[in-house]
Amino acid sequence: xxxxxxxxxxxxxxxxxxxxxxxxxxxxxxxxxxxxxxxxxxxxxxxxxxxxxxxxxxxxxxxxxxxxxxxxxxxxxxxxxxxxxxxxxxxxxxxxxxxxxxxxxxxxxxxxxxxxxxxxxxxxxxxxxxxxxxxxxxxxxxxxxxxxxxxxxxxxxxxxxxxxxxxxxxxxxxxxxxxxxxxxxxxxxxxxxxxxxxxxxxxxxxxxxxxxxxxxxxxxxxxxxxxxxxxxxxxxxxxxxxxxxxxxxxxxxxxxxxxxxxxxxxxxxxxxxxxxxxxxxxxxxxxxxxxxxxxxx
Amino acid sequence: xxxxxxxxxxxxxxxxxxxxxxxxxxxxxxxxxxxxxxxxxxxxxxxxxxxxxxxxxxxxxxxxxxxxxxxxxxxxxxxxxxxxxxxxxxxxxxxxxxxxxxxxxxxxxxxxxxxxxxxxxxxxxxxxxxxxxxxxxxxxxxxxxxxxxxxxxxxxxxxxxxxxxxxxxxxxxxxxxxxxxxxxxxxxxxxxxxxxxxxxxxxxxxxxxxxxxxxxxxxxxxxxxxxxxxxxxxxxxxxxxxxxxxxxxxxxxxxxxxxxxxxxxxxxxxxxxxxxxxxxxxxxxxxxxxxxxxxxxxxxxxxxxxxxxxxxxxxxxxxxxxxxxxxxxxxxxxxxxxxxxxxxxxxxxxxxxxxxxxxxxxxxxxxxxxxxxxxxxxxxxxxxxxxxxxxxxxxxxxxxxxxxxxxxxxx
Ligand SMILES: Nc1ncnc2c1ncn2[C@@H]1O[C@H](COP(=O)(O)OP(=O)(O)OP(=O)(O)O)[C@@H](O)[C@H]1O
Ligand SMILES: [Mg+2]
Numbered sequence: 238x239x240x241x242x243x244x245x246x247x248x249x250x251x252x253x254x255x256x257x258x259x260x261x262x263x264x265x266x267x268x269x270x271x272x273x274x275x276x277x278x279x280x281x282x283x284x285x286x287x288x289x290x291x292x293x294x295x296x297x298x299x300x301x302x303x304x305x306x307x308x309x310x311x312x313x314x315x316x317x318x319x320x321x322x323x324x325x326x327x328x329x330x331x332x333x334x335x336x337x338x339x340x341x342x343x344x345x346x347x348x349x350x351x352x353x354x355x356x357x358x359x360x361x362x363x364x365x366x367x368x369x370x371x372x373x374x375x376x377x378x379x380x381x382x383x384x385x386x387x388x389x390x391x392x393x394x395x396x397x398x399x400x401x402x403x404x405x406x407x408x409x410x411x412x413x414x415x416x417x418x419x420x421x422x423x424x425x426x427x428x429x430x431x432x433x434x435x436x437x438x439x440x441x442x443x444x445x446x447x448x449x450x451x452x453x454x455x456x457x458x459x460x461x462x463x464x465x466x467x468x469x470x471x472x473x474x475x476x477x478x479x480x481x482x483x484x485x486x487x488x489x490x491x492x493x494x495x496x497x498x499x500x501x502x503x504x505x506x507x508x509x510x511x512x513x514x515x516x517x518x519x520x521x522x523x524x525x526x527x528x529x530x531x532x533x534x
Numbered sequence: 535x536x537x538x539x540x541x542x543x544x545x546x547x548x549x550x551x552x553x554x555x556x557x558x559x560x561x562x563x564x565x566x567x568x569x570x571x572x573x574x575x576x577x578x579x580x581x582x583x584x585x586x587x588x589x590x591x592x593x594x595x596x597x598x599x600x601x602x603x604x605x606x607x608x609x610x611x612x613x614x615x616x617x618x619x620x621x622x623x624x625x626x627x628x629x630x631x632x633x634x635x636x637x638x639x640x641x642x643x644x645x646x647x648x649x650x651x652x653x654x655x656x657x658x659x660x661x662x663x664x665x666x667x668x669x670x671x672x673x674x675x676x677x678x679x680x681x682x683x684x685x686x687x688x689x690x691x692x693x694x695x696x697x698x699x700x701x702x703x704x705x706x707x708x709x710x711x712x713x714x715x716x717x718x719x720x721x722x723x724x725x726x727x728x729x730x731x732x733x734x735x736x737x738x739x740x741x742x743x744x745x746x747x748x749x750x751x752x753x754x755x756x757x758x759x760x761x762x763x764x765x766x767x768x769x770x771x772x773x774x775x776x777x778x779x780x781x782x783x784x785x786x787x788x789x790x791x792x793x794x795x796x797x798x799x800x801x802x803x804x805x806x807x808x809x810x811x812x813x814x815x816x817x818x819x820x821x822x823x824x825x826x827x828x829x830x831x832x833x834x835x836x837x838x839x840x841x842x843x844x845x846x847x848x849x850x851x852x853x854x855x856x857x858x859x860x861x862x863x864x865x866x867x868x869x870x871x872x873x874x875x876x877x878x879x880x881x882x883x884x885x886x887x888x889x890x891x892x893x894x895x896x897x898x899x900x901x902x903x904x905x906x907x908x909x910x911x912x913x914x915x916x917x918x919x920x921x922x923x924x925x926x927x928x929x930x931x932x933x934x935x936x937x938x939x940x941x942x943x944x945x
Contacts, residue, residue: 430620433587436607437614438634438681448633452624 283510289503297506304510313486314511317494320401321470321518324490328405329412329469334461336409337416342446344417345424356417363414371478374407396480400487404476408469415468416461423457424450459530466522470515491515536563537598537688537721539584544593546579546745553579555745557593561689564719566712567750568726568736570768576745577725578617581691584723585614598688610689613682617693617725619674621666621681627653628662631680638685652684655710657703671698679707683714690722696731704728708735729771733757741765763815763895766888772820772852774888775862779816781805781889790889792816793837794858800885804900814898817888820852823864825872829881837880841872855880 284304287297308314340359344352362370378384378395385391396403427450435449451458473492476482482489482497489497491511499508539561546554554576561567569577582588583595586607595602602610613634622630631649640648653659656676666674675698682690695711696704712735715722726732732739733753741748741756741764748768749761760766766774779792788805789798793816799805824833839855839862851866855878864880872878889899 428620428623430616430618431622433607434614434616434620434681435622435633437585437587437612438637439608440633440637441608444637449622
């Protein structure tokens with residue numbers, strides 16, 4: 238520390254060599270042309286009154302904050318935003334992650350045959366096309382479907398009674414394999430002797446998970462949350478195939494609302510503006526997770 | 535509080551590999567047993583079975599007279615220093631040290647006091663806030679050691695706990711561990727590759743090779759009476775010289791011929807096996823093979839040799855010489871002035887010879903106990919003649935030798 242300043246500039250500081258720009262140029266061009274450009278363009282469209290058909294599809298103009306004010310007064314948009322957050326938090330962040338973690342932990346301690354069978358079944362659900370999953374759960378929750386028989390109310394259509402719940406559970410059912418795989422990999426990579434040390438030191442199972450395993454899994458957990466949030470935020474196929482956003486607007490999450498505004502009501506500008514809100518929500522969640530991952534380790 | 539540890543016919547098989555084979559070993563209550571052997575011989579596996587981290591494939595393990603085969607590590611009340619340290623990477627030194635006590639529900643101020651005491655003893659006092667990743671290798675190793683020492687378990691298991699420390703610190707820690715053991719007499723199994731640690735710290739040394747226990751004895755006994763070629767070659771540095779020899783007998787007295795000379799076996803020594811004319815391996819420790827001018831009157835044998843390599847160590851010199859076609863190492867005084875290719879005379883005390891069966895490698899010479907061996911370090915008040923049974927166990931040689939029957943001094 239004492240010598241700093243007397244020896245000239247530090248040699249171990251990271252430097253950027255301008256000549257490397259030449260090598261980076263093709264990559265930068267691709268990135269700019271195929272990624273940055275469209276994103277900025279979409280951002281611009283979000284502040285116009287562009288329509289899919291009709292005169293506004295040619296003579297659209299920049300309308301400033303008009304789309305934003307419209308959104309704030311739009312009852313469907315507000316409800317749709319809450320539904321989206323509910324869907325992401327309930328189905329993805331809590332449901333999928335917690336269940337995925339539990340499955341990973343149980344399978345880790347299970348004997349080989351059980352591990353193989355359960356693991357395969359869960360992964361099959363994930364490999365099934367979304368449209369198939371939608372069909373299965375649609376049939377499952379209809380009046381006279383398996384669920385109504387199981388619950389003893391054969392005349393109840395649960396997709397009408399509790400649509401958001403059914404859609405969330407269907408989504409959870411399909412996606413839990415993803416979190417399970419991520420957590421299984423994380424658990425497998427934990428340093429086994431560290432866990433053994435905790436055991437020899439007399440820590441109970443609960444204590445080992447709380448004080449050693451989960452803290453060590455922290456980076457894995459954050460990565461999982463980030464991916465799961467981003468993937469589920471834009472979930473469209475499953476919900477649309479099951480309910481088309483209905484009944485009423487009970488399951489109209491933002492991606493479905495975007496679709497309806499842009500392609501059903503031809504309001505391309507407004508639809509894009511809504512999708513920008515989706516991006517914003519995603520960014521906020523991501524920021525929170527990245528923050529959480531930094532505060533320790 | 536003092537607990538005996540006992541392995542009864544314990545095997546551990548990994549796939550097709552026998553990591554530990556038919557281990558029969560008793561660690562007396564309050565004893566400090568050092569476990570040595572070449573890399574991969576099963577030392578860590580033995581410790582892990584004792585800690586409950588590995589289930590024995592066959593056999594029984596008892597701690598304090600209680601069968602623990604199916605007791606989980608949590609309830610065995612052992613403290614282990616892992617060869618790889620296994621520190622909690624996300625906790626600072628303080629929390630690493632405190633983890634075990636907290637897990638056992640110790641009060642916070644008590645934990646704090648013990649952590650500070652232990653850290654002080656190990657020279658970690660100024661590092662309590664650091665994470666393991668911010669420590670040097672030797673500092674990490676001391677944390678690993680501290681994590682065990684902070685507790686008062688029934689048994690300490692230490693897997694090369696000082697291997698990464700510098701020479702000075704190692705001497706200091708060695709003394710510290712010995713002092714702690716003197717004070718609390720917790721039964722300890724201590725794995726090391728360091729001959730000095732083995733000889734100075736252990737009440738007894740257990741030598742393993744390729745999964746098999748070779749010999750368990752007090753350090754001096756092991757050194758003076760190795761049970762077989764492996765132990766003879768493994769204990770002692772530089773290594774014992776082995777040269778081929780032949781047994782003969784003339785008018786009731788056995789003699790051995792080696793390196794071109796023939797000598798009768800010393801009085802008091804007794805052959806336990808080996809017929810006339812049988813091939814033997816003669817073992818000579820480098821310090822028993824001396825430079826003629828420096829040798830005492832006991833060294834009645836003289837060998838002519840040509841110096842090959844001289845390795846000055848400071849306080850002495852190792853001289854590798856060619857003698858009757860065999861390469862032998864001997865310990866010379868420092869500044870003897872001998873040079874490569876010089877002809878020298880080596881002197882040998884015939885009473886110090888070791889004889890092994892050339893085929894089986896087992897010792898065939900029963901030598902009288904060297905004076906002073908009986909007055910060994912104290913091994914604890916719990917040691918009675920009965921518990922000293924474990925003093926001399928040897929695989930495949932159930933017949934006990936003198937060491938088992940000699941009386942123990944209790945101090
Ligand atoms: N989990 C395992 N699976 C398969 N083989 C193993 C396993 N653990 C140890 N072994 C094998 O068992 C033998 C004994 O290993 P162990 O770790 O006990 O050796 P060690 O005496 O501690 O050696 P070192 O002095 O190098 O630490 C080795 O040959 C090793 O390859
Ligand atoms: Mg080992």
